[in-house]
Amino acid sequence: MSNLTGKHISYWIDSTPTANFPVLSHNLSVDVAIVGAGIAGITAAILLKRAGKTVAVIESQQISTGVSGHTTAKITSLHQLIYADLIKNHGEEKARIYAQSNQAALEFVVKTITEEQIDCDFSRQSAYTFAETEENLQDIEKEVEAALKLGLPASFVRETSLPFPIAGAIKFDNQAQFHSRKYLLHLIQQIPGDGSYVFENTRVQKVEEDNSCQVITDQGIVQAQNIIIATNIPIADEGLFFAKTYPKRSYIVGAKISADKAPQGMYIGSGEKYYSIRTTPYEGELLLLVGGGGHKVGAVEDTEEKYLDLENYTRSRFDVESFKYRWSTQDFVSFDKLPYIGKLTPLSQRTYVATGFSLWGMTKGTLSGMILADTILGIKNPAADLYDATRATPFVNPQGIKQNIEVGTHWIGDRLKGWGKNLNDVGIGEGKLVTVDGDKVAAYRDETGNIHAVSAVCPHLGCVVAWNSGEKSWDCPCHGSRFSCTGEILHGPTVKDLKKF
Numbered sequence: 006m007s008n009l010t011g012k013h014i015s016y017w018i019d020s021t022p023t024a025n026f027p028v029l030s031h032n033l034s035v036d037v038a039i040v041g042a043g044i045a046g047i048t049a050a051i052l053l054k055r056a057g058k059t060v061a062v063i064e065s066q067q068i069s070t071g072v073s074g075h076t077t078a079k080i081t082s083l084h085q086l087i088y089a090d091l092i093k094n095h096g097e098e099k100a101r102i103y104a105q106s107n108q109a110a111l112e113f114v115v116k117t118i119t120e121e122q123i124d125c126d127f128s129r130q131s132a133y134t135f136a137e138t139e140e141n142l143q144d145i146e147k148e149v150e151a152a153l154k155l156g157l158p159a160s161f162v163r164e165t166s167l168p169f170p171i172a173g174a175i176k177f178d179n180q181a182q183f184h185s186r187k188y189l190l191h192l193i194q195q196i197p198g199d200g201s202y203v204f205e206n207t208r209v210q211k212v213e214e215d216n217s218c219q220v221i222t223d224q225g226i227v228q229a230q231n232i233i234i235a236t237n238i239p240i241a242d243e244g245l246f247f248a249k250t251y252p253k254r255s256y257i258v259g260a261k262i263s264a265d266k267a268p269q270g271m272y273i274g275s276g277e278k279y280y281s282i283r284t285t286p287y288e289g290e291l292l293l294l295v296g297g298g299g300h301k302v303g304a305v306e307d308t309e310e311k312y313l314d315l316e317n318y319t320r321s322r323f324d325v326e327s328f329k330y331r332w333s334t335q336d337f338v339s340f341d342k343l344p345y346i347g348k349l350t351p352l353s354q355r356t357y358v359a360t361g362f363s364l365w366g367m368t369k370g371t372l373s374g375m376i377l378a379d380t381i382l383g384i385k386n387p388a389a390d391l392y393d394a395t396r397a398t399p400f401v402n403p404q405g406i407k408q409n410i411e412v413g414t415h416w417i418g419d420r421l422k423g424w425g426k427n428l429n430d431v432g433i434g435e436g437k438l439v440t441v442d443g444d445k446v447a448a449y450r451d452e453t454g455n456i457h458a459v460s461a462v463c464p465h466l467g468c469v470v471a472w473n474s475g476e477k478s479w480d481c482p483c484h485g486s487r488f489s490c491t492g493e494i495l496h497g498p499t500v501k502d503l504k505k506f
């Protein structure tokens with residue numbers, strides 16, 4: 006096993022209490038049922054409740070322990086490099102709506118924190134995307150030009166407080182950072198009461214829309230006038246969002262650093278291999294968070310390497326004391342760079358989704374809550390058309406075609422590849438794909454030597470899962486479903502565990 010140090014848990018989760026909302030125990034009826042308690046679901050819930058609607062937030066695990074509990078939690082409209090591309094591919098008007106709506110989401114979070122005096126380690130910060138070499142500088146310069154054209158608070162800088170030289174950076178003023186889970190735990194406390202509810206540990210299996218809507222869970226049924234599916238990637242297969250996005254997994258380490266040695270601001274690099282950098286208050290000093298190592302879910306088995314690379318990078322660039330945390334998570338990347346926010350399908354009247362935040366969901370998840378609440382309340386949101394979830398998006402752009410060919414290749418190829426024949430070949434702490442009496446088995450041997458054998462076939466659409474050594478999980482390379490080493494769901498789109506043998 007590796008030399009990795011520090012706790013293997015998200016700092017945001019480790020530093021906050023669990024919420025302890027009840028499990029759904031009887032059928033009930035509300036105006037709006039919201040599936041998933043991450044930033045998208047909770048923002049929608051709070052806005053709808055404030056507007057007088059009754060809501061039920063239904064969460065399969067605990068509040069904000071999904072992607073929103075594992076994020077880097079920068080709140081910014083500087084999404085690495087996007088505006089030059091948006092102008093080129095969607096035109097200036099749409100790019101401006103993207104810019105303005107993400108700025109509006111940022112200001113919504115700031116206003117909420119200020120008005121409600123939420124204690125969530127919030128601070129205004131500048132956001133930077135930097136190029137370390139002259140080679141990537143052109144992209145930065147183009148981005149500055151595009152961002153200024155759209156009225157964003159952008160400038161070009163050659164100096165930052167990073168302790169290493171850069172060729173240049175785009176800087177956005179007046180952006181922000183926070184402790185995402187402290188913020189969301191504060192908001193969710195306002196939901197229960199006056200006909201509204203929050204349920205944890207209640208997995209939604211299916212949603213149905215007829216004259217009214219039904220959310221069918223493993224514990225009971227919630228009837229509603231409208232449903233919002235805010236499960237990061239919709240659990241409903243209609244709409245094919247799993248084929249219009251791809252799941253990207255990425256890694257974060259947290260190292261203690263003294264304030265006088267820490268950089269000011271929030272940073273992300275550019276080019277092929279890049280790192281994301283910010284700090285947060287920690288034990289009277291700071292925790293330096295460094296993220297990176299992104300790859301498609303299920304494409305890398307030795308994910309411990311990703312943490313080692315982050316530790317090496319952090320040590321080589323910063324004067325850190327010790328590593329305190331490491332964790333990883335994933336988000337769904339939209340092929341046309343715009344999130345999907347709106348109706349599940351063109352035929353849906355009352356079922357809405359929000360997905361495809363492309364690793365920038367602190368603003369886009371907030372924005373989703375704002376747009377979906379407006380839509381349900383009959384208010385025209387100026388950004389709703391741009392993000393229309395039923396827009397014609399191409400599986401036909403090159404990225405989409407490649408992803409969907411890869412899915413087909415996995416579906417067929419994984420059935421043919423070399424499978425182990427003997428469970429004895431599975432070492433302690435290892436996971437391996439093995440054929441046993443004709444069954445395709447995903448086998449994990451725990452530290453006490455016991456084998457945990459589950460079906461290797463993903464219950465979503467039948468691809469074969471792959472071992473992830475760093476997280477000790479089974480990850481599906483097709484659409485990003487993940488399962489624990491003993492087969493329980495960690496991440497959708499699946500709603501079923503791996504079958505146990």
Ligand SMILES: Cc1cc2nc3c(=O)[nH]c(=O)nc-3n(C[C@H](O)[C@H](O)[C@H](O)COP(=O)(O)OP(=O)(O)OC[C@H]3O[C@@H](n4cnc5c(N)ncnc54)[C@H](O)[C@@H]3O)c2cc1C
Pocket residue numbers: 040041042043044045046063064065066067068069070071072073074075076077078079080081207208209210235236237238240253254255256257296333334335336359360362363364365366367368369370497500
């Ligand atoms: C490594 C990394 C770093 C990031 N850093 C940033 C950043 O600095 N700034 C930024 O803007 N964005 C960042 N992002 C992106 C951002 O964190 C996400 O886009 C955002 O948190 C997604 O929110 P969500 O509400 O869609 O999903 P989640 O927070 O995952 O919420 C969905 C919830 O639905 C629940 N659920 C799933 N299935 C069911 C079911 N069947 N029944 C009931 N509940 C269910 C899940 O348990 C989960 O709690 C980052 C992403 C990654 C991967």
Ligand code: FES
Pocket residue numbers: 247463464465466467468481482483484485486497498499
């Ligand atoms: S996530 Fe779709 S087949 Fe596994």
